[in-house]
Amino acid sequence: MNILTEKSSTTLKGTVWRKTCFLSEFSEKAASAACLMGWLHDRALVPDPTFGGIVLRITLRDCSGLRDFVVTTKPFIDLLSTLEYESVIAIKVLGKEILDVKILARAKPAIFSPKVITDFSTIDLVVHRPLAIRTERMKAVLRVQDQIFTSARQFFHKEGFCELRPPILSPATDPGIRGAIGADVNFYGKKYKITTSMILYKQMAICSLEKVYAFSPNVRLEPVKTRQTGRHLAEFCQIDVEQAFINYHDAMALAERLLVAILSDVKNNCQKELKLLERSLTIPTRPFKKLTFQEALNILSKAGFKQLQQRKELPWEAEKMLSNTFDEPFWVTEFPYGSRGFYDRQDPNRPAVLRDFDLLYPAGFGEAISGSEREYLYPQVKKRMLEQGLPLDEYSWYLDMLQHGVPPSAGFGLGLERLTRYICGLENIWEATAFPKVPGVHSP
């Protein structure tokens, strides 16, 4: 008899095998029988004075957690004593009594077991994802991420933004992905790319809806060496936001409200998960501290970083050092002209700087958000593209669009996995998503 061959309308009795509740909902004191299903997480033969002999203690695991049961019946002890961990089983219980046991799926010996994973930095957690995803730790991380999705959407809904299904393939996409390369796809004979950022599409969408956001997939094939940074994935998700007719100060204020809303919701609703992750969250006060790029350079110079005046960007080590000196998220604004993508707007009053911004997490977690006001006028964009040596013909639809009335706007992208990593206090970003793709690593 098979677990799923019975009609869904049948209630639990006799031979019926239907999961009646999660382990966390089960009460031994209930008079009625229950059917529980999950994974064999642990097992030990233990002496039992009441029973007057040896009994089998099993730990059953389901999505709600772990729970111990004592098996006293000889045939069930025999059945379960040699079963491999991670096998899927069902038990029928009446109060404390185990009425019946069924094996739903036998496991083979595991390379490593969710119950003994202690090293959270090993690449094995990526390659053997089907086992690694089963830990209580990963469940906590994914539940926090679920809350991030929910909070972000509630926030945007309240603020009047419209959610879009993001583009997956593009004839042209964001070239500003320093060091990484985009993934090419043959789209009916033409070379397309998987979106590396939906900036160009956001500008299209605000011409219709003005306030838009998306959870956009991004593929950036980063150099293999970035595996060591703990903060680079080859595919990730951005919470991508754009609003027409606002400036970069407005966009920063919007991002601050968004981040505080998400952090507050996680703190309020994910106490169990944060406790398991040993993470205490503080809610930053708005407005966040702001450094101009020049001020950031000054701090770094004083701290001993050399030759920073020549640089147009913050090197990775400098960004981490800066991040380590703060205990709340903070802005770095007005990066120098020439340092960013053609779509970061040049300040018309101060041509040496861009009207853009990065948000950095504190405590070494580094970049959270990157955003800007946009170049929205055709002549300026064309000039910037030519300066950066971009092939104008690849961007033909975009350059054409700019001549059909694109409004001034500002927006940003907030990396979902980096936010999850920061909130959960994870060393490695490949813990911050269900199905991580790590640069250079072949995994599910």
Place this chain on the structure above:
Amino acid sequence: MNILTEKSSTTLKGTVWRKTCFLSEFSEKAASAACLMGWLHDRALVPDPTFGGIVLRITLRDCSGLRDFVVTTKPFIDLLSTLEYESVIAIKVLGKEILDVKILARAKPAIFSPKVITDFSTIDLVVHRPLAIRTERMKAVLRVQDQIFTSARQFFHKEGFCELRPPILSPATDPGIRGAIGADVNFYGKKYKITTSMILYKQMAICSLEKVYAFSPNVRLEPVKTRQTGRHLAEFCQIDVEQAFINYHDAMALAERLLVAILSDVKNNCQKELKLLERSLTIPTRPFKKLTFQEALNILSKAGFKQLQQRKELPWEAEKMLSNTFDEPFWVTEFPYGSRGFYDRQDPNRPAVLRDFDLLYPAGFGEAISGSEREYLYPQVKKRMLEQGLPLDEYSWYLDMLQHGVPPSAGFGLGLERLTRYICGLENIWEATAFPKVPGVHSP
């Protein structure tokens, strides 16, 4: 002076140009000045008795709709009289009086204008998306889709499901995409595919969280001829759902609750949009009607379709005919063994049929949902894969996972764009998303 160079803290007065409200919020009766921004949608010189001469009536458009203004001042009439449609402008008004006008972005003459688009089936709407997305009709469609996102999430949250960030690239993905081909990507020297369905990953995730869903991107390079069906896109989004320890009846009941929740929310919250789209929605009663595949064949045979007994699937014309005979969504269940992907579970009691299901929309809209109980035991899956001639080595991670305790489960995928198309009553699916990719068409 530029629109975005002023401090965000400055209030509207004198020379400050900041959008103060949407057109729909603006009241001529308000005593204070307002600054409005949008697109020049229409324009006409009209006689005005009060003014005693000719004035310029302009229609301004923003995300909230259209609004007419009368320009009576000579320099502003001159400024706006020759401006191309779709130019982005700002106006300052005090009551009915226009105090000032500024051109934010000049447009060149448009190939076609959002104000005159009437043919909603032309492929021009895809190629010239930056203009087509600006119509009141597209705004209504995208606002309905935003409601679908919101409703689906609220539903899943209430039912205890966890949202996942879906995989984008896979070493192996769903092969069951009849006629279409997957998009290959070089992932650090190995051939990966963009996900065509996240079925394999859903089975991984339920081993951790049991009840999961995702808004998953799918790329399927359909044959160019499918462009005529009105229901095929080369990239789309699936609302992908899976739950451990349930059977296919449970999954169908879950899908019914989901669909009714979404339809009810759209009906309640998108009255303005449905009216514009001339669409009246009826909320179907649960449970939906169920036909077995065999019953569907019988209906079709009686209707004159020949040689259907030999078939293992419903041909497209038959599915449309069937859909046209119903006025509420309905199920077709238990497709014959051999007709579907290896993951649709064979009925252990009736080996000739699968424990799977499709939901069809009524009125010719065709397939809404496809789902099933899953093959979850290694020997069965391997047997099915071999029967279908699949290369086992490509699925190595998946076959390995099946030997580590994968539970019985059921789930489904609900196409976001097809749902949007049905709800909005659209002839062509390329109206049902912001950035459509149509088979064989090169577009943004």
